[in-house]
Amino acid sequence: MSVVEARSGEAVGQEIEIRGWVRTRRDSKGGFSFIEVNDGSCLSNLQIVADAALENYQTEITSLSVGSSIVAQGVLQASQGQGQATELAATSVRLLGDAPSDFPLQKKRHSFEKLREWAHLRPRTNAFGAVARVRNCLAYSIHQFFQEERFYYVNTPIITASDCEGAGQMFRVTTLPLDQVPLKDGKVDFAKDFFGKASYLTVSGQLEGEIYATSLGRCYTFGPTFRAENSHTSRHLSEFWMIEPEAAFFDLSDNMALAERFIKRLLTDVLSKCAEDMKFFDERIQPGVLAALTTVKEKPFQHMSYTEAVDILKNSGEKFEYAIDWGADLQAEHERYLTEKHVQGPLILHDYPKSIKPFYMRCNEDDRTVAAMDVLVPQVGEIIGGSQREERLDILLERMQQLGLSQEEYWWYVDLRKYGSVPHSGFGLGFERLVQWVTGMTNIRDCIPFPRTPGSAEF
Numbered sequence: 001m002s003v004v005e006a007r008s009g010e011a012v013g014q015e016i017e018i019r020g021w022v023r024t025r026r027d028s029k030g031g032f033s034f035i036e037v038n039d040g041s042c043l044s045n046l047q048i049v050a051d052a053a054l055e056n057y058q059t060e061i062t063s064l065s066v067g068s069s070i071v072a073q074g075v076l077q078a079s080q081g082q083g084q085a086t087e088l089a090a091t092s093v094r095l096l097g098d099a100p101s102d103f104p105l106q107k108k109r110h111s112f113e114k115l116r117e118w119a120h121l122r123p124r125t126n127a128f129g130a131v132a133r134v135r136n137c138l139a140y141s142i143h144q145f146f147q148e149e150r151f152y153y154v155n156t157p158i159i160t161a162s163d164c165e166g167a168g169q170m171f172r173v174t175t176l177p178l179d180q181v182p183l184k185d186g187k188v189d190f191a192k193d194f195f196g197k198a199s200y201l202t203v204s205g206q207l208e209g210e211i212y213a214t215s216l217g218r219c220y221t222f223g224p225t226f227r228a229e230n231s232h233t234s235r236h237l238s239e240f241w242m243i244e245p246e247a248a249f250f251d252l253s254d255n256m257a258l259a260e261r262f263i264k265r266l267l268t269d270v271l272s273k274c275a276e277d278m279k280f281f282d283e284r285i286q287p288g289v290l291a292a293l294t295t296v297k298e299k300p301f302q303h304m305s306y307t308e309a310v311d312i313l314k315n316s317g318e319k320f321e322y323a324i325d326w327g328a329d330l331q332a333e334h335e336r337y338l339t340e341k342h343v344q345g346p347l348i349l350h351d352y353p354k355s356i357k358p359f360y361m362r363c364n365e366d367d368r369t370v371a372a373m374d375v376l377v378p379q380v381g382e383i384i385g386g387s388q389r390e391e392r393l394d395i396l397l398e399r400m401q402q403l404g405l406s407q408e409e410y411w412w413y414v415d416l417r418k419y420g421s422v423p424h425s426g427f428g429l430g431f432e433r434l435v436q437w438v439t440g441m442t443n444i445r446d447c448i449p450f451p452r453t454p455g456s457a458e459f
């Protein structure tokens with residue numbers, strides 16, 4: 001007898017064992033119990049038909065409760081009932097772990113807000129099981145894509161001294177006991193700390209990625225990143241995962257083309273490998289998501305400069321909460337207008353004002369804009385941020401000076417421009433924003449197993 005997963009689609013007549021958690025139990029008058037079991041391998045439950053002749057029928061089976069774990073053996077047979085093609089005619093049903101009646105996930109709908117309080121149990125629901133499987137599929141596909149494109153997977157540090165984005169949104173790391181933080185001139189003396197200088201959780205692996213791109217040629221990171229920004233929105237997390245490819249000899253247009261190939265490949269994989277889960281999202285979470293993603297993977301992405309986008313927004317006649325003028329950062333409402341109303345699909349915006357972008361972006365000839373690119377999608381807005389990097393030593397140094405960045409602190413980054421500098425580009429894809437877009441889930445907190453947001457980290 002083989003132990004099988006519900007997703008494997010065993011053939012009728014086979015003798016199998018199934019292990020999972022009870023979703024429902026119904027006892028019929030004719031001396032049968034129908035037990036729906038989910039084993040996490042797919043959205044569908046497997047129906048087990050337990051006959052009253054089983055030795056523990058009265059003592060155990062007829063009191064099996066929702067949430068209990070069981071092991072059942074039997075023969076797969078064509079089902080008479082509706083909703084499933086096959087069912088298991090059980091020869092044995094064994095209870096492993098009981099779930100008393102206070103198990104919170106009884107057969108009633110809970111709001112996603114409520115489920116966030118039960119991060120330890122919510123993966124047992126249909127929606128969170130499906131999100132977890134889609135996330136897994138996307139992660140695998142991300143590695144496959146970059147491996148096939150001959151990018152090397154590089155692990156960049158989590159603890160770092162540099163603020164890549166220059167936004168001052170870093171979590172500080174210290175080993176100093178709170179009541180013994182030594183002060184020097186009224187400031188914390190980090191020389192006495194474990195790392196000997198101020199250190200933080202990384203906001204991006206890009207700067208270190210550039211080191212490997214300018215040696216291996218092409219690399220990518222895929223790891224956790226942290227932002228201490230006090231944003232309480234449906235698309236911000238304090239801890240999120242980012243995928244950051246970096247490629248030597250790539251200019252901005254190579255970078256944009258890579259991002260488009262990448263996204264299309266991820267959609268192709270998730271639509272084919274997670275068809276059942278995606279159908280669930282389409283039917284229950286965001287009607288139309290399947291058709292929208294299918295269109296995205298077939299049509300070329302639209303491109304537009306930041307300057308054109310601002311003109312479109314100003315002439316749109318829309319009443320935005322935040323006014324938009326050249327030089328201001330786009331807000332979520334602007335990104336959504338452009339992607340949902342204007343182009344109705346993904347949009348790559350490029351050449352942003354220098355003043356709103358970090359020090360490392362390559363200066364354009366107009367000296368007002370930089371070779372930046374963001375990929376925006378409907379519902380979510382920005383999912384990718386990237387740029388061509390400044391490879392010219394003199395211009396980089398000038399920019400760093402303007403922004404008050406110390407050349408001594410970033411000596412290693414400057415060295416990359418001193419020794420064999422090359423044009424190079426890269427971007428960062430926010431993994432949870434990708435999951436949010438693909439699944440149609442409305443809140444990013446439901447797209448990561450254990451969401452961390454300002455003021456909230458249960459465990």
Ligand code: 4AD
Pocket residue numbers: 164165203204205206227229235236237238240242244245382383384385386387426427428429430431432433
């Ligand atoms: O645009 P960002 O800040 O770009 C960078 O960090 C670059 N260093 C990346 C690079 O060029 N290698 O962030 C990149 C992406 C955003 O487009 C967004 O998808 C996601 O990371 N992101 C967040 N996701 C969830 N919560 C947050 N607080 C996020 N901040 C950024």
Ligand code: MG
Pocket residue numbers: 374382384385
């Ligand atoms: Mg950005």
